[in-house]
Amino acid sequence: MSLADVTAHWQNDPEGFWLRAAEAIDWTRVPERALDDSRAPFYRWFPDGELNIAYNALDRHVDAGRGEQAALHYDSPVTGTKRSYTYRELRDEVARFAGVLTGLGVGKGDRVVIYLPMIPEAAIAMLACARLGAVHSVVFGGFAPKELAIRIDDARPAVIVSASCGIEPGRVVEYLPLLDQAMELATHQPAHRIILQRPQAVARQTRSDVDWTAAMADAQPVPCVPVAATDPLYILYTSGTTGKPKGVVRDTGGYAVALRWTMGAVYGIEPGETMFTASDVGWVVGHSYIVYAPLLAGATTVLYEGKPVKTPDAGQFWRVVSEYGVRSMFTAPTAFRAIKKEDPDGTLARQYDLSGLRHLFLAGERLDPETYRWATELLGIPVIDNWWQTETGWPIVANPAGLGLLPIKAGSSTRPLPGWDVRVLDGSGNPVESGVDGAIVIKLPMAPGALTTLWGDDEQFVASYLSAYPGYYLTGDGGYLDEDGYLFIMGRTDDIINVAGHRLSTGGMEEILAAHPAVAECAVIGVADPVKGQVPRGLVVLKSGVDTDPAVLRAELVASVREQIGAVAALKEIDIVPALPKTRSGKILRKSMRLIADGRPANVPSTIEDPAVLEALRPVLRNS
Ligand code: COA
Numbered sequence: 084m085s086l087a088d089v090t091a092h093w094q095n096d097p098e099g100f101w102l103r104a105a106e107a108i109d110w111t112r113v114p115e116r117a118l119d120d121s122r123a124p125f126y127r128w129f130p131d132g133e134l135n136i137a138y139n140a141l142d143r144h145v146d147a148g149r150g151e152q153a154a155l156h157y158d159s160p161v162t163g164t165k166r167s168y169t170y171r172e173l174r175d176e177v178a179r180f181a182g183v184l185t186g187l188g189v190g191k192g193d194r195v196v197i198y199l200p201m202i203p204e205a206a207i208a209m210l211a212c213a214r215l216g217a218v219h220s221v222v223f224g225g226f227a228p229k230e231l232a233i234r235i236d237d238a239r240p241a242v243i244v245s246a247s248c249g250i251e252p253g254r255v256v257e258y259l260p261l262l263d264q265a266m267e268l269a270t271h272q273p274a275h276r277i278i279l280q281r282p283q284a285v286a287r288q289t290r291s292d293v294d295w296t297a298a299m300a301d302a303q304p305v306p307c308v309p310v311a312a313t314d315p316l317y318i319l320y321t322s323g324t325t326g327k328p329k330g331v332v333r334d335t336g337g338y339a340v341a342l343r344w345t346m347g348a349v350y351g352i353e354p355g356e357t358m359f360t361a362s363d364v365g366w367v368v369g370h371s372y373i374v375y376a377p378l379l380a381g382a383t384t385v386l387y388e389g390k391p392v393k394t395p396d397a398g399q400f401w402r403v404v405s406e407y408g409v410r411s412m413f414t415a416p417t418a419f420r421a422i423k424k425e426d427p428d429g430t431l432a433r434q435y436d437l438s439g440l441r442h443l444f445l446a447g448e449r450l451d452p453e454t455y456r457w458a459t460e461l462l463g464i465p466v467i468d469n470w471w472q473t474e475t476g477w478p479i480v481a482n483p484a485g486l487g488l489l490p491i492k493a494g495s496s497t498r499p500l501p502g503w504d505v506r507v508l509d510g511s512g513n514p515v516e517s518g519v520d521g522a523i524v525i526k527l528p529m530a531p532g533a534l535t536t537l538w539g540d541d542e543q544f545v546a547s548y549l550s551a552y553p554g555y556y557l558t559g560d561g562g563y564l565d566e567d568g569y570l571f572i573m574g575r576t577d578d579i580i581n582v583a584g585h586r587l588s589t590g591g592m593e594e595i596l597a598a599h600p601a602v603a604e605c606a607v608i609g610v611a612d613p614v615k616g617q618v619p620r621g622l623v624v625l626k627s628g629v630d631t632d633p634a635v636l637r638a639e640l641v642a643s644v645r646e647q648i649g650a651v652a653a654l655k656e657i658d659i660v661p662a663l664p665k666t667r668s669g670k671i672l673r674k675s676m677r678l679i680a681d682g683r684p685a686n687v688p689s690t691i692e693d694p695a696v697l698e699a700l701r702p703v704l705r706n707s
């Protein structure tokens with residue numbers, strides 16, 4: 084069935100469509116209703132359904148005879164380690180770690196923060212929470228203690244699971260000092276910390292810390308706890324326009340149904356086949372397509388610890404693809420730009436047998452036409468852009484490999500998938516003509532698996548996403564639909580930037596720069612970068628009378644962002660400028676500055692207060 088046929092089925096009978104998709108999931112109480120809209124705009128999927136998603140990801144496959152099939156290959160060139168888990172082994176590990184958590188008093192609805200590098204224990208901890216009906220919140224290892232502390236205070240976990248270290252190229256990142264600092268900053272103190280010791284750095288645990296290995300040695304497996312389909316599975320924090328991250332709440336049943344559906348329809352993966360998603364479990368792509376979706380489908384997933392390049396070379400992705408017989412690969416375009424920079428002729432790729440690879444999926448940031456062409460020529464397979472967000476949990480727009488590919492248009496992620504009624508509106512909320520840029524919104528209700536609210540903050544959920552255009556979800560992206568219904572994303576309409584596929588708030592960085600005693604005002608803009616897509620750039624105006632060495636000040640500002648947000652923020656360039664261009668009402672002209680920095684024509688608004696300020700900045704901005 085083609086995308087057009089499937090979309091027509093969904094449009095004619097959306098609830099029937101998702102109830103049929105729900106048949107691919109094992110329920111302890113099969114849902115009879117698809118959608119509860121009684122509290123709109125708070126929609127709930129499968130309100131009468133009950134299930135356990137970890138059972139669906141693991142036990143069900145063991146019971147059905149897949150026990151000896153590989154569920155997860157851990158491949159870590161940075162530590163020289165490879166380890167595979169069969170479905171039976173992974174289920175047993177998860178059941179025992181769930182036993183460890185139970186022993187510490189964790190039960191249904193309790194939160195568990197997971198601050199782990201890309202090791203199998205991250206997936207085990209997530210699935211163990213799911214087994215108990217506990218709510219996990221994975222925090223990306225590249226975030227600094229302050230970011231971790233904010234998440235701890237918001238989620239109020241009973242337990243934190245962490246490790247002695249993560250590995251970045253050329254350095255071992257010790258996690259315990261970061262964790263200790265985060266707990267000093269946080270008001271909420273979790274009752275327990277479980278620490279996995281890695282041989283690369285043995286951490287000095289406190290007496291109250293629980294040692295992962297010792298606890299697992301004594302642990303008893305515990306059974307799956309059925310939960311309501313509408314119960315939260317996890318909280319995943321993502322950048323908003325200020326320094327306070329948003330706690331995206333994911334439901335259980337809607338997510339399970341939607342992810343299972345995408346594995347065949349979008350990613351073209353059948354049970355028993357292998358998918359390799361090169362991301363991090365700290366991001367939504369990792370939650371959905373390293374952990375949950377491949378396992379829900381009875382497929383094999385690859386959990387890769389390392390970078391695409393320099394660990395030790397730019398051929399590691401190709402080695403993984405050939406070694407594990409990968410059928411579909413998924414990563415961010417930035418990874419391909421990094422590989423292309425190191426191996427422009429694809430010499431390393433040709434050293435491996437990539438004949439089993441059918442599709443390459445790219446998401447997380449704009450797929451620039453040059454990277455699209457390079458990857459297509461290198462691999463000779465369809466390179467499929469897909470557009471989505473932490474909030475949606477799975478692709479909104481894609482070219483569905485399992486339904487028959489549509490012609491690819493470079494620069495477009497193709498057409499909306501069933502479940503998502505995508506519209507483009509102008510500033511007054513009216514639909515624009517095809518080909519005309521506007522705000523991309525989704526008509527409510529959104530598909531199963533989309534966020535149900537922000538953790539503990541229904542009001543903020545409505546204010547952030549649902550109030551700009553009543554009846555629609557505001558994606559925060561701008562772009563247009565062409566005459567064939569293909570969507571072209573042109574970039575964010577807010578202060579969020581995308582650095583190496585990592586979503587970051589420039590507002591959050593501005594808050595840190597502005598707190599420096601020498602800074603009167605500042606702006607952070609995202610400027611084009613050949614590998615990372617975008618990088619932040621700071622512009623600061625000093626308080627009058629400040630007489631600091633500019634080099635020292637710049638270093639202090641860079642260090643403070645690194646210390647407070649983390650190295651991933653990648654703010655390395657700061658310009659000290661005499662003034663910032665503003666409108667007469669005092670709004671800083673960030674967009675005009677960004678366009679000038681990128682060498683693009685900038686429409687200077689007629690409301691500009693003093694055009695000379697912007698003119699004076701041109702040479703500084705162009706000199707990046
Ligand atoms: N723990 C600690 N530090 C981390 C980290 C982690 N988990 N992840 C990144 N960092 C650090 C890096 O070491 C680097 O520090 P440095 O400034 O001292 O060098 C900094 O954060 C920036 O990291 P990153 O953005 O990853 O840049 P990079 O130059 O190390 O690598 C890429 C660039 C493109 C190769 C890499 O970002 C990548 O592979 N990204 C694509 C895949 C992906 O994860 N996408 C996410 C969504 S799909």
Ligand code: AMP
Nearest residue numbers: 446447448449469470471472473572586
């Ligand atoms: P995240 O929530 O971290 O997954 O980031 C989501 C944001 O990344 C989106 O709102 C877009 O701005 C951007 N993004 C993700 N995928 C794509 C894509 N395929 N094309 C363009 N932008 C994308």
